[in-house]
Amino acid sequence: MKLSARTRYAVRILVKLGRHGTDSPLKTTSLSESSGVSVQFIEQILRPLKKAGLITSMRGAAGGHMLAQKPDSISVGDVIRIMEGHVGLTACCDKKLADDCPRKEFCTTRSVWMKASQVLENELNSISLQDIIDGKVHPLE
Template identity: 40%
Template sequence: MRLSTKGRYGLRAMVEIANHQENGPVPMHSIAEQQSLSERYLEQLLIPLKQAGLVRSVRGAQGGYILGRHPKEITAGDVIRVLEGPIGPVDCISEAFPEECNRAEQCVTRIVWCQVRDAIKDVLDSFTLEDLMKESQSMVAELEEKE
């Protein structure tokens, strides 16, 4: 199972917004530049995040993006679910819309897939944007010490 660039880049963009919104809305070109993303692709990621209320856009000369909630209230799992859909390594055990499998009652591998789903879910939901902000700031401090 692999996450697409949508989930990976979207989470990076959200951390970028969280790290810099204290100075006001973060312009899209700034997020794109700092995260080495095209503005066009970034815009495609921000639309569903905005629709889900995870980010808000501010119009005008000083416009850009801010988080829709406090960083400690947004998990990596929230972002991934918006951009990638419900978590589930196989369709029959997806957390939101499990397809009813005609073999569910006698499927010996179902327990494996359920545990994989739950482990992924637990990890993604255990990290908030605030946690990732702190980690990011720690990484920057370490790099500055080495210079």
């Protein structure tokens, strides 16, 4: 599974919003400057996050964006599902697409991809934005 730039930036943006807190909203221009991507790209990323209820947005001179939930209640898995549609190594690991696979009855490797996808999804679901903010996520050695 290779994550899109939109998904990777979505996690970064949400972490930035989580670090900023809820005292005042962060402007799109500030998110753009800190991430190094255009305002237009930031806006494309924010739309599905807002639709999913992870962020709130306010218009006007004092407007901007804030997390709509606490950072400890948002997992990396949640963000990936919002941005990518599912967490899985192959299309047959997506419950919605798996039934359409013409090989599902006799595929000898499907169980391998399903198991690996489940392990990956469980791990991503276990990591919250707060874990990232607190620096609790470390690579395996």
